[in-house]
Amino acid sequence: MPGKYAVGIDFGGTKVLAGVVEMSSGRLIATSKKKTRNPNDHEDVSRRLTSVVDEALAEAGLTAKALAGIGVGAAGMVNREKGVLLNAVNLGLSEVPLTEPLSQYYGVPAKLGNDVEVATLGEMRFGAGKGCDHFVCIFVGTGIGGGIVVDGKLLRGASGTAGEIGHTVLYPNGRLCGCGAYGCLEAYASRTAIARQVSSEINRGHVSTVQDKIDPSKGILRSKAISQALDMGDPLVTRAVEDAARYMGLGLVSVINFLNPKRIILGGGLVEASQTYLDLASLEASKHCLVIARKKLDIVKAGLGDYAGIVGAAMLLANK
Ligand SMILES: [Zn+2]
Structure with a gap:
């Protein structure tokens, strides 16, 4: 049946994951994975994308005719209207057209969002944000990204960068951050x-x-x-994770006091790896935030794990 399924693509700096998703339930029917390292040019990127989508469709036993479309969530800055990935530092390419080649090849609509935005959409529809209309998602990995949902809608901001919690400043004379500024939360609370x-x-x-x-x-x-290392009780890693979690807690204080959300959803590789990180961040946030803002707030773990990106990207087709 056309439109029952969509393909979601999680396009990262080192790998690309694709999955066939049932639109009504968010259920993942099939997945596939390829490396994205060192592409030669834009055509090479397109070829890798179509090959990973072909594989996922074959595994699901479906053709493109069954699809409502293809959604792509990409790490980096994107032009949503043109479907172009603007800066792909890890790929060594710029202005990479992602949706146009997919749309032409498969004859279905294709849409682009950034990775954090689509993961937030995934959590909103089928994950820990289900049924909550006022929440913030924070994903902690190599960097820290955030998505804000207000009145059931994703907040994008004037130039599309809303939610960049990782680059709020904790210490103006602190550690150098990947963004070029000093003392950002990301330089203290990320896996890096x-x-x-x-x-x-x-x-x-x-x-x-x-x-x-x-x-x-x-x-x-x-x-x-x-x-x-945490399971083995490694003291250096344990202390580093605890320190990072406390810094994250301070970042959460700003989120809580400024936005007064109903829920904060923490996800990403580091949060999946350590329950302590979430617990300590939550404890630290509760110690320092406004009492009234904390009252109606839950701080919880993301519900979709590693597949939030794929499921969320597929949901770009559901969001008119
Ligand atoms: Zn920064």
Whole structure:
């Protein structure tokens, strides 16, 4: 039946995931994955996208005729109207057209949003935001992104950057952030911040179970390695995660006091890896925020896990 399903694509700097999603339930019928590293040019990106969509459709036993369309959530700044990914630093490309090639190839509508926006849409329809019309989603991974839902609608802001909680400033003379500013929340509470803290402790001669799993130059430590280290009681990783969580709690104070949301949904690799992160962030936020603003607020974990991006991207087709 046409329109019963949509394909959602989660387009990241290192990999692209596609999934066939049942529109009415958010159920994932089939998924597929490809690497996005080092594409040659725009055509190469399009070829990788169509091959990952073809695979997902084949696995679902469907053709493009069954689709309401294809939604793409991409990491980075996007032009939603033109369907173009503006800056794709990790890909070494700029102005990458994403929706036009898909739409032509499959003969269905295609829409583009950024990764945090679509993950928020996914949580709103089928995840921890279901039935709540006033909430904030915060995704913690390499960076920190946020989506704001007010009166059941995603808030985009004047130039489309609303929700950039990761770049609110905690310390004006603090750590350098990836955005070029100093002291942003992201430089203190992200997975990258944890990796940097653990690295510097290792460099000072302290021992950690993640010694061989860390890339100190880039500040990379995978969520899985963090989760395993926490299970083993690694003191360096435990302390770094606890510190990051407390900083996140301070970031949440601003969100709570400024927006007075009903719910804050925390998601992303780091939150999936550590319940402590969510618990401590929540505790720290409660200590410092306005008592009245905290009263009607829940702080909960995201409901869709790793698939929020795919399900949410598919929901771009449902949002008229
Ligand atoms: Zn920043």
